[in-house]
Amino acid sequence: MHLLSPVLRLRLLVRRSEIWLVAIASMIGVAAGLAQAAISSAAHGLQQLLFGLSGDERLSAVSGSLGELALFVPLVGGAILVPIAWLVKRNGRRLVDPIEANALHGGHLSFYDSLIITLQTVVSNGFGASVGLEAAYAQMGGAFGSKLSAFLHARRSDMRLLLGCGAGAAIAAAFQAPLAGAFYAFELVIGTYSIAALAPVMAASIAATFVSGWLTDYHGNQLGALPQIDVNTFAALMGLAVVTALFSVALMLLVSETEKLFTRLRIPALVRPLVGGAVLAIAVAFTPFVLSSGHGALQAVLEEPPASLWLLVFMIGAKMVASAVSLGSGFRGGLFFASLFVGALIGLAYFHVLEIVAPGMVADGRVAAFAGMTGLAAAVVGGPLTMVFLTLEDTGSLSLAITMLAVAAVSSVLIRQFFGYSFATWRFHQRGETIRSAHDIGLIRSLTVGRMMRRDIRTARSGITVRTFQRDFPLGASKQVVVVDDAGAYVGMALMPEIYALDAEMLDRPLDEFLALKDAALTPEMSARQAAQLFEDRSSDALAVVTDRSSNQVLGMLSESYLLRRYAEELDKVRMDMSGVDRRPPGRR
Structure with a gap:
């Protein structure tokens, strides 16, 4: 317990204090700078070894012949990538980059997958393929941010922010340009700029720039003065x-x-x-x-x-x-x-x-x-x-x-x-x-019908008369009742105002003749947007939720008003996170 206490205190401090969040972002920047320097050195070291380059010579700037053996280097690089690609395919999981991680997965980025992407990129670049290393830089920087924020149990918004800090810091380190790296994070990885995000992102970018510059001795372009623009x-x-x-x-x-x-x-x-x-x-x-x-x-x-x-x-x-x-x-x-x-x-x-x-x-x-x-x-x-x-x-x-x-x-x-x-x-x-873009649409996508539906609903049996239905379901008990057959499959929806508006001579007729929405039902995997579209198409206040359209087993019911309220709440969360508004209660800020 004593060993865990400092970690727990740190988690609370990061959640409650922006200063501690900036400190964590700086640590991520240092890690991103180290990763960028290591990746760059590894790729350039491979090129020196395989193409016979001198210490400061760059592969794309070689003026003379590279020799006959160099012709086979890209082919060997491709051969090395084959078993790596086979292992990735066998694993059955698609590799995710920082933009997708922030857009769909709330800032969760697999460190193991990031190592695979980095290895593939270093091999590709080191063996001469016409690709850049920025994918590996941003991937590892983002992975450090995601891993540390997961360790700290950071909120979804903070996890997305720290992933962006890591990716932007790595780009800042690559170009020795902290402002460019920071806005790479804002524009590409986080998806928006906010005042609350400025300090952590800039701290990470500056830290990475210093670390990488110290390790790699990068001097940038030496072009001299440029003319004024008329x-x-x-x-x-x-x-x-x-x-x-x-x-x-x-x-x-x-x-x-x-x-x-x-x-x-x-x-x-x-x-x-x-x-x-x-x-x-x-x-x-x-x-x-x-x-x-x-x-x-x-x-x-x-x-x-x-x-x-x-x-x-x-x-x-x-x-x-x-x-x-x-x-x-x-x-x-x-x-x-x-x-x-x-x-x-x-x-x-x-x-x-x-x-x-x-x-x-x-x-x-x-x-x-x-x-x-x-x-x-x-x-x-x-x-x-x-x-x-x-x-x-x-x-x-x-x-x-x-x-x-x-x-x-x-x-x-x-x-x-x-x-x-x-x-x-x-x-x-x-x-x-x-x-x-990297806007957090994953939060909205995760709002499915299965998460929002009510399971505690009363159902009526198919085949009963209208009179029996009115006896079992008094007016005012609910606005609509789901009707199922003996196997529990969906048959239709009994709309209470319409059923109670029937003439007296119709009370002994089968209820099934007066059911609505017989071919309209939701399924649990439907997104909120898909469900809202079905509500609009059917002009209904509520719809039944079934397992699938083949078996039609009823799971519950969802109302349009509840769907729209939950959708608006999730959108409000996303907007507040984008604008940097603190959603904690005043006493806990």
Whole structure:
């Protein structure tokens, strides 16, 4: 008991004090920073070992030949992923990422599953697949947040918040950009911004940034001063925002169509990484800049942009195809880093075109590159403010960041209006989920008919007369009575006002002739929204609940008024959690 007391006291402190919640978030940030540094070092260490890189050399920035043995590295990586995928499939459980965990599962994220996703991502990136490590960073950061909040028995809202703290902190550590990491958490993982969430999220992001920076010695881009943005440049970059929105749709559809191509070719899912590895061997031989996440190649093109427009067009197409093949064939990773690289290439190509049609409209190609990065990543990732703050923290230019805000806004509006999804939510859509963000729809989904129905109901037997029914069920006893047969199966609903309005000569007729809603009943697994729709379609105040429509065994009854009240209560809880309102009684705050 003495050993448990400090733990119990800590749980109470975290529940009652925002200061302690911030302290816990800082601890999660430290863990996320350590995880990010370890994952990055592991992936880069694999690349050094397998491709013969020097200490500071990046795979995507290699200028010379990688050697003949390097051709087989992606194929070996695909072979390693096959048994991992087989074990996951055998387990029968779908792996969940932080966005889905917060949207559907109230912040519960399996630590074991997160380790599997991280292993798959490190193998994919380390063996040269054209994917980023951000999936592993956010996964492990979120897993630490979820695990610690579960240990502390945190409320659902706090668990979602701490998971977001961990995921955002890991992204902050990766880019050494605490503001970008914090808004990654708000926009993508938590789903909303609130004042109550600001301190924990920022504390986690700052802690992770310091820890990772101390361990990895990251210095960011060294680009020198960038020119101020004038009206002509601003107008030109708005056109670039439209272009990046179009390319973002093309990139997401390309990944989707690649997966469909593997399906049409009837290539088993477990074998696809081998096929993808074989295709990536071509990239090792001819286009090494498309390998891995593209960090090194991005730094190279920003410091010394390619002089040829056609070379830029080729690089854009090659990187998009390599990323689509990698993800479509079963390699694990994200498109965040890839979208930054492709966006920079699109911006530089756009700058070349402008120099032909309107020379001098944009003074520096690097400005167009940053606009391309912001526009494409904001649309693909779904985090416009994340990209704006990343630009601000990377360049230190406020005028550029303000312009990037407009670019991100235009790109995001276009993608939401004409496509409707970011890459993460597009993948959910393909799977049949209706997740459009990390908002907590799981709480509403868990409100099923089975949870709300009344089981203590009186039923009438089918076959009795109206007179017998009126004797057994006096007027005013209830508004409606469920009628069942001898086997307990649902027959219909006797509506009391209608039954008592019958003429005297009808009292000896069978009750079954006057039943309503004979073919309308709810089932326990129905969601509140589905039940509300059935109430509206049938214009009924109450409906019977049956096991299923084949056996029709009556379990209980649910009224429309109770359904709407419970639904409103759950929505109110979600709104209060989103706004940061404290729902505890005043005496316990």
